[in-house]
Amino acid sequence: MLVLTLLLFCVFYVHAADSGAWIDYPADGTATMTHYTIPDGDIAACGCVGDSTKYPTAALSQMAFGSSTAFGPSCGKCFNLTLLNTYTSDPPFFPNVVKSIVIKVTDLCPLSENGWCSGTQTKKNPGNQYLNFDLAYPSRAIPDDFFPSNESYYGYTDFGVWNVSYQTVSCIPNWAGANNKAALGSVTNLGNESVCCPANPTGNLNDTCPSYSDDNRLPYVFA
Numbered sequence: 742m743l744v745l746t747l748l749l750f751c752v753f754y755v756h757a758a759d760s761g762a763w764i765d766y767p768a769d770g771t772a773t774m775t776h777y778t779i780p781d782g783d784i785a786a787c788g789c790v791g792d793s794t795k796y797p798t799a800a801l802s803q804m805a806f807g808s809s810t811a812f813g814p815s816c817g818k819c820f821n822l823t824l825l826n827t828y829t830s831d832p833p834f835f836p837n838v839v840k841s842i843v844i845k846v847t848d849l850c851p852l853s854e855n856g857w858c859s860g861t862q863t864k865k866n867p868g869n870q871y872l873n874f875d876l877a878y879p880s881r882a883i884p885d886d887f888f889p890s891n892e893s894y895y896g897y898t899d900f901g902v903w904n905v906s907y908q909t910v911s912c913i914p915n916w917a918g919a920n921n922k923a924a925l926g927s928v929t930n931l932g933n934e935s936v937c938c939p940a941n942p943t944g945n946l947n948d949t950c951p952s953y954s955d956d957n958r959l960p961y962v963f964a
């Protein structure tokens with residue numbers, strides 16, 4: 742038992758030390774989008790202030806988020822997500838309207854074996870994408886009719902998973918919470934664990950979250 746424990750520790754330790762395993766994703770691309778529930782005012786993995794939940798936010802899949810627990814280098818980044826089509830439905834649904842939303846990443850979507858957040862550098866998720874954005878929805882920040890549907894044909898309105906395109910955008914002025922300092926969050930102190938939600942990450946090291954895992958040599962979590 743002790744031997745097994747030590748062996749597991751070593752395997753995870755190697756993983757944790759290998760920060761090169763995080764996905765270095767392009768600024769613009771395609772991804773999958775799912776949705777999840779986050780309580781109003783909740784402080785999620787990025788440690789952003791609770792007011793961020795008043796505006797559109799999302800969790801990003803772990804290997805793109807860049808940490809196995811707590812904050813990662815994607816924290817605070819803003820993306821314009823545009824719905825393209827569904828494909829877990831039969832047949833796939835192509836909306837006749839263009840719907841997009843600018844979200845701020847405030848949370849981590851844990852890596853799993855085969856789930857929507859299972860993308861790694863070398864393995865795509867079941868939607869053939871490396872990245873998944875898990876949108877906080879329903880949300881007071883997003884209209885209830887945000888997702889296009891065709892209920893008379895499909896018999897339901899929530900497709901669950903969408904194929905989306907994403908563009909990296911500046912949070913200021915594009916994010917709906919851009920004028921609310923209490924929602925933006927900020928980080929000026931690299932390695933400070935108490936506040937880690939850059940208001941407007943620019944790609945410079947001084948306003949990008951460090952990876953909590955890399956700093957603390959924590960293992961990846963393979964659920």
Ligand SMILES: *[C@@H]1O[C@H](CO)[C@@H](O)[C@H](O)[C@H]1NC(C)=O
Nearest residue numbers: 821822823839841843910915
């Ligand atoms: C987001 O994408 C949509 C669809 O391409 C576009 O109309 C909109 O201007 C974009 N928003 C921003 C802030 O880039």
Ligand SMILES: *[C@@H]1O[C@H](CO)[C@@H](O)[C@H](O)[C@H]1NC(C)=O
Nearest residue numbers: 836837890891892893894895
């Ligand atoms: C719903 O789907 C049916 C069958 O494909 C199509 O004829 C109809 O135009 C669709 N309606 C909407 C609102 O997309």
Ligand SMILES: *[C@@H]1O[C@H](CO)[C@@H](O)[C@H](O)[C@H]1NC(C)=O
Nearest residue numbers: 771825826827828868869904
């Ligand atoms: C997602 O959209 C892209 C761009 O239109 C397309 O190339 C890709 O096949 C789509 N993927 C799925 C699973 O529908």
Ligand SMILES: *[C@@H]1O[C@H](CO)[C@@H](O)[C@H](O)[C@H]1NC(C)=O
Nearest residue numbers: 929930931932933934935936
């Ligand atoms: C982080 O910064 C805050 C405010 O400057 C400070 O009170 C706190 O002690 C710092 N925490 C760490 C772990 O450095």
Ligand SMILES: *[C@@H]1O[C@H](CO)[C@@H](O)[C@H](O)[C@H]1NC(C)=O
Nearest residue numbers: 928929930943945946947948
């Ligand atoms: C980070 O560095 C850039 C370039 O040196 C500077 O313009 C910016 O003000 C700095 N940001 C913070 C939050 O210190």
